[in-house]
């Protein structure tokens with residue numbers, strides 16, 4: 001009762017401060033674009049739940065290819081306010097309880113869960129997670145969502161659904177934002193897996209079929225989306241995601257990725273948010289440099305180049321786009337700085353710290369480090 005009264009009073013603060021549009025601001029919504037006064041009005045509602053930036057969690061120690069669809073992690077159907085989004089990997093982890101089932105997460109929860117559930121390597125998991133968090137996370141509460149939703153109070157939320165950065169065009173199972181819904185499963189697009197498997201994989205998603213599927217999805221966006229955007233980070237993101245399904249949605253996949261993927265397994269993750277029965281995670285971590293090798297093999301085999309459409313069927317390659325992971329980091333930190341033109345000192349310090357963690361997550365000291373908020 002007492003906590004309910006405190007929560008109700010906290011929700012009234014934005015009204016008292018003259019910001020009624022910020023009432024019931026969710027703790028997991030990004031603070032991007034808010035003025036200092038708005039950030040102060042919002043953070044008073046968080047009731048002290050502001051741990052701020054946290055260090056990377058440690059790597060898991062057992063990286064064997066063990067059973068992960070186990071009794072401790074049963075699949076459960078969605079409840080009304082559970083949040084899911086464009087990532088079949090994270091949606092599935094949430095529906096099996098590897099991350100909170102409501103879809104509201106900390107970076108550390110994601111980084112640990114993707115290792116436990118799929119054996120994604122600690123380094124790449126950290127890099128990927130902070131690429132998303134720097135666009136979509138709340139740097140003071142250390143929370144984000146794996147999608148977006150409208151709360152019961154009507155506040156829109158950001159999250160992984162945010163279009164135009166990590167989430168982008170030419171997805172394997174979600175529409176381009178210009179063409180429709182960019183985060184829900186789309187059966188028509190999914191059919192391209194079967195087309196590719198039948199054409200070059202004897203009905204299975206061999207590596208050649210994954211490459212062909214990637215080409216089909218890129219060509220479809222070139223043909224139908226006049227605003228198709230396929231530059232860093234989306235360029236490498238989309239191609240790495242094709243590598244992901246081949247390397248991690250295969251039960252007991254080995255380091256040399258020899259086993260093809262089935263359409264049935266892909267559907268379980270993409271459509272049902274469910275691990276196939278008896279699913280064992282891959283053997284050994286999928287990490288740099290393995291991720292780079294597989295990703296750049298697909299880039300080469302698919303003949304993919306970063307660029308964008310200027311009207312349908314008018315794809316213009318951007319020669320300035322380096323298409324490297326260093327460049328993903330560089331663009332991300334500089335983009336994040338533009339999201340916060342007027343941060344409070346606390347928010348600025350938190351973002352700065354998360355940018356340092358992001359560089360650490362990149363784990364490649366040959367990449368130039370950037371300090372848009374100063375050293």
Ligand code: HEM
Pocket residue numbers: 086087088089090110111114118120125126128129132160161166167168169170171172173174237241242244245248249
């Ligand atoms: C480590 C944290 C992760 C984050 C922050 C993340 C985030 C995202 C985001 C934002 C998208 C949307 C991109 C788009 O527009 O298509 C996406 C797509 C995707 N993710 Fe994740 N992801 C993570 C881990 C994983 C893991 C571990 C897997 C697989 C085991 C995975 C598999 C995929 C796949 C296959 C897609 C493409 C979906 C499609 O094209 O339809 N992700 N992810």
